[in-house]
Amino acid sequence: MAAGWSDPPLGRWVPKGLADQPLYVFETGGSTGLPKSRINIRDFQTDYELFSETLSCDSFPRGSDWLMLGPTGPRRLRLAIEHLAQHRGGVAFHVDLDPRWVNKLIGRGEHHEMALYKEHVIDQALKILRAHDSVRCLFTTPKLLEALCEKVSLGKLGIEGIFCGGTEMNAQFHRFAREELVPGIEFIPTYGNTLMGLACSKPFDPAANDYTITYYPPAPRAVFELVDPENTERRVDYGETGRVMLTTLTPEFFMPRFLERDEGERAEPIELYPWDGVSNLRLLSQLSTSVVVGVY
Amino acid sequence: MAGGGAVALGADGVATIPLVRGGESYHSLTTVELPDLRRQGHKTSSPVARVSQANPGLVARDLARSGAARQALEALSVAELIAICKRAGELFLNDDLPLGGARQSVDDYLRQLSATTGMPRAMARANMGKVHYVLDQMATVLGGLTRGLDLSLLDRGYGEQGGRAISYRRQSDLLGAVLPSNSPGVHSLWLPAIALKVGLAIKPGRQEPWTPYRLAQALLAAGCPRAAIGFYPTSHAGAAEILQRCGRSLLFGDAKTVGSWAGDERVQLHGPGWSKVVLDEEAAAEWPVYLDLLAASVADNGGRSCINASGVWTARNSRALATGLAERLAAIEARALDDPQAALAAMASREAAQALSDYIDARLGGGAVDLSAEARVARGGNASRVAEADGCAFLLPTVIHCESPDHPLAQAEFLFPFVSVVEVAGSELARRIGASLVVTALTRDPELRADLIASPFVERLNLGPIPTSHVTWDQPHEGNLFSHLYRQRALQDVPFGAVA
Numbered sequence: 001m002a003a004g005w006s007d008p009p010l011g012r013w014v015p016k017g018l019a020d021q022p023l024y025v026f027e028t029g030g031s032t033g034l035p036k037s038r039i040n041i042r043d044f045q046t047d048y049e050l051f052s053e054t055l056s057c058d059s060f061p062r063g064s065d066w067l068m069l070g071p072t073g074p075r076r077l078r079l080a081i082e083h084l085a086q087h088r089g090g091v092a093f094h095v096d097l098d099p100r101w102v103n104k105l106i107g108r109g110e111h112h113e114m115a116l117y118k119e120h121v122i123d124q125a126l127k128i129l130r131a132h133d134s135v136r137c138l139f140t141t142p143k144l145l146e147a148l149c150e151k152v153s154l155g156k157l158g159i160e161g162i163f164c165g166g167t168e169m170n171a172q173f174h175r176f177a178r179e180e181l182v183p184g185i186e187f188i189p190t191y192g193n194t195l196m197g198l199a200c201s202k203p204f205d206p207a208a209n210d211y212t213i214t215y216y217p218p219a220p221r222a223v224f225e226l227v228d229p230e231n232t233e234r235r236v237d238y239g240e241t242g243r244v245m246l247t248t249l250t251p252e253f254f255m256p257r258f259l260e261r262d263e264g265e266r267a268e269p270i271e272l273y274p275w276d277g278v279s280n281l282r283l284l285s286q287l288s289t290s291v292v293v294g295v296y
Numbered sequence: 297m298a299g300g301g302a303v304a305l306g307a308d309g310v311a312t313i314p315l316v317r318g319g320e321s322y323h324s325l326t327t328v329e330l331p332d333l334r335r336q337g338h339k340t341s342s343p344v345a346r347v348s349q350a351n352p353g354l355v356a357r358d359l360a361r362s363g364a365a366r367q368a369l370e371a372l373s374v375a376e377l378i379a380i381c382k383r384a385g386e387l388f389l390n391d392d393l394p395l396g397g398a399r400q401s402v403d404d405y406l407r408q409l410s411a412t413t414g415m416p417r418a419m420a421r422a423n424m425g426k427v428h429y430v431l432d433q434m435a436t437v438l439g440g441l442t443r444g445l446d447l448s449l450l451d452r453g454y455g456e457q458g459g460r461a462i463s464y465r466r467q468s469d470l471l472g473a474v475l476p477s478n479s480p481g482v483h484s485l486w487l488p489a490i491a492l493k494v495g496l497a498i499k500p501g502r503q504e505p506w507t508p509y510r511l512a513q514a515l516l517a518a519g520c521p522r523a524a525i526g527f528y529p530t531s532h533a534g535a536a537e538i539l540q541r542c543g544r545s546l547l548f549g550d551a552k553t554v555g556s557w558a559g560d561e562r563v564q565l566h567g568p569g570w571s572k573v574v575l576d577e578e579a580a581a582e583w584p585v586y587l588d589l590l591a592a593s594v595a596d597n598g599g600r601s602c603i604n605a606s607g608v609w610t611a612r613n614s615r616a617l618a619t620g621l622a623e624r625l626a627a628i629e630a631r632a633l634d635d636p637q638a639a640l641a642a643m644a645s646r647e648a649a650q651a652l653s654d655y656i657d658a659r660l661g662g663g664a665v666d667l668s669a670e671a672r673v674a675r676g677g678n679a680s681r682v683a684e685a686d687g688c689a690f691l692l693p694t695v696i697h698c699e700s701p702d703h704p705l706a707q708a709e710f711l712f713p714f715v716s717v718v719e720v721a722g723s724e725l726a727r728r729i730g731a732s733l734v735v736t737a738l739t740r741d742p743e744l745r746a747d748l749i750a751s752p753f754v755e756r757l758n759l760g761p762i763p764t765s766h767v768t769w770d771q772p773h774e775g776n777l778f779s780h781l782y783r784q785r786a787l788q789d790v791p792f793g794a795v796a
Contacts (some may be wrong), residue, residue, distance in 0.1 A: 108556075109552075109555070109556025109557075110556075111536055111539070111540060111556065111557070112560075115540055142353070143352075143353070145353075146352070146353030146356060146357075149353075149357075150356060150357070150360060170325070170326055170351075171325040171326070172324050172325035172326040172349070172351050173351050173353070175325055176351055176353060176354055180354075180357060181353070181357075211325060
């Protein structure tokens with residue numbers, strides 16, 4: 001729920017049938033202003049269990065362990081990845097990163113501090129990867145993946161599958177990752193957020209050589225529409241650019257017609273995900289001068 | 297490199313500018329379109345170019361392998377590299393060169409450069425000549441940078457000069473160059489790197505990929521080792537990768553951009569020039585004699601260079617001088633970009649021109665007046681500083697009279713012929729001028745000359761009537777690239793058996 005609605009106790013927003021369940025509250029990134037908070041009971045676990053079904057057991061072997069290298073803190077992500085690992089029979093090792101601090105360093109032009117902080121984060125990840133052969137699966141962000149690959153070959157360290165998130169991931173990064181950073185390792189781009197859950201990407205077809213990333217929402221728990229930014233009543237045509245408008249409905253949470261900070265092209269349904277998706281997801285062009293994303 | 301298949305001109309005839317990775321083309325899936333400044337507001341007009349953009353990680357990955365550039369350049373002598381530069385200069389000036397998968401003629405180059413940067417074609421041509429000169433006369437340029445060092449010494453690493461043992465060590469395999477879009481002449485600054493056996497990682501200015509790309513292609517065609525050439529149009533984050541990872545870099549930008557790298561000895565900063573002409577009492581008394589020099593200093597090259605004067609600091613007669621200079625500069629009009637008489641470069645957009653003009657107006661008063669509007673009207677022109685021609689917006693030359701050197705406009709610098717005329721007592725001049733890339737000192741006063749010679753604020757000093765915009769290539773320019781790239785060290789080499 002949006003900041004400013006939070007004056008009444010959060011429990012007020014919990015459906016009566018779930019009132020006795022432990023309640024989590026997670027924050028969104030806060031790149032467009034005040035972070036928004038969302039209450040959560042079991043949704044994040046369900047979302048990641050459903051996502052788990054889309055992961056291949058060859059690249060993300062059941063029973064193997066995970067390294068979660070990315071922002072933890074008040075976000076859903078840490079618990080979600082941990083649950084994913086547990087759900088698949090492993091454990092998740094964690095390295096924390098504070099993107100809001102990185103944002104401040106960028107704002108102040110502290111390049112040297114940023115380099116030191118990145119090194120600090122990567123050093124911790126390398127220690128875990130070298131100490132635990134059982135780690136086969138990795139969650140991280142594009143920037144941290146680059147930084148990690150500069151130091152080691154992830155293939156040689158036994159990584160078989162990478163699940164990578166962040167809206168700054170575009171077709172060029174996808175191609176760069178597959179061709180140069182982690183050739184031979186399964187690379188799964190995802191788009192997740194606290195309000196929606198986790199969107200899956202259209203599987204990469206090496207024969208088609210098309211690196212466009214197209215995401216499909218976890219219907220029916222969440223759907224998105226691509227709408228005209230000037231007239232959000234109008235849904236754009238397939239292939240046309242629109243702003244992402246999200247509706248989430250689960251047993252614990254209802255958020256209708258939430259305008260995301262992202263835009264992209266409306267994509268046609270595919271066999272695996274027979275509903276609308278979004279291609280080339282990116283920061284809304286009207287915001288792109290004022291918001292820093294993908295700093296970590 | 298992976299995925300470097302040639303993509304020629306798009307079906308729509310738009311030029312395609314790829315990255316250059318180790319001398320090879322790489323077409324990124326992320327591109328930026330460069331519009332034709334003359335077709336603004338025409339939503340349907342096609343861009344002049346689509347420029348491949350490097351993701352920061354790609355830049356980082358390439359720079360981590362700088363050893364290849366070093367090995368390739370070490371295999372050649374400085375003399376051979378000078379010869380390559382000379383051939384490259386010829387090719388740059390006269391030949392069709394690769395542009396993406398197509399070929400670019402000299403006319404294509406000038407037309408494209410003009411369309412996306414707003415620089416008049418004739419001025420672009422003149423800058424092309426400057427850049428060619430540096431490649432053609434590389435031995436002279438290196439002589440100026442090294443103050444006459446026997447360059448074969450760099451091949452061996454040490455030797456003897458003037459009876460003394462002498463040795464230089466290279467500080468970096470690569471020179472990073474984060475470049476501006478204001479004027480192609482600026483590229484003459486990084487070109488000597490290749491002859492000094494240092495590879496290049498170039499981030500072009502957003503509107504001006506044309507010249508560095510053409511230079512890269514000319515060098516490659518002339519036999520420069522492929523591993524020595526990297527060309528990476530990229531974001532701020534990508535630029536930061538270059539600056540963080542190259543042992544030595546040049547960074548061009550506004551005061552804020554360069555400020556965040558101040559104190560990093562790896563990065564040579566090229567911020568605003570704040571170049572000035574200084575007149576003592578005697579020179580100020582005969583100011584009309586210097587009008588040509590002043591006008592050239594302010595307005596040469598469209599006033600776009602950091603070596604253009606943005607200040608005239610005079611011991612007296614400031615108002616008369618400012619009025620006279622305003623009248624002289626009022627003759628400069630907005631003209632079409634392909635007009636051979638064009639002397640102004642177009643601004644990025646009508647809105648940008650208006651915003652900058654408003655910014656200046658908002659700071660007038662408090663002892664600062666614009667004398668150019670009146671001068672334009674007196675010539676039958678328009679009072680407005682913003683003018684239009686050829687579908688582009690221009691800012692007309694602007695002379696401000698400032699009563700005090702503390703006025704904010706007294707130390708302002710903009711990308712068009714803009715100058716503040718400031719009156720400061722002769723005894724105060726050297727102390728008050730502040731950081732200045734070029735100072736032309738019109739004075740015979742031994743004391744003022746000595747003060748300026750000793751001044752830590754003055755990067756280049758012209759003693760006598762030389763326009764600030766006049767560059768001699770046998771002298772270092774804007775910091776010395778040689779001393780940036782090389783460090784002198786002690787080295788002793790005695791034959792075995794001669795143990796003391």
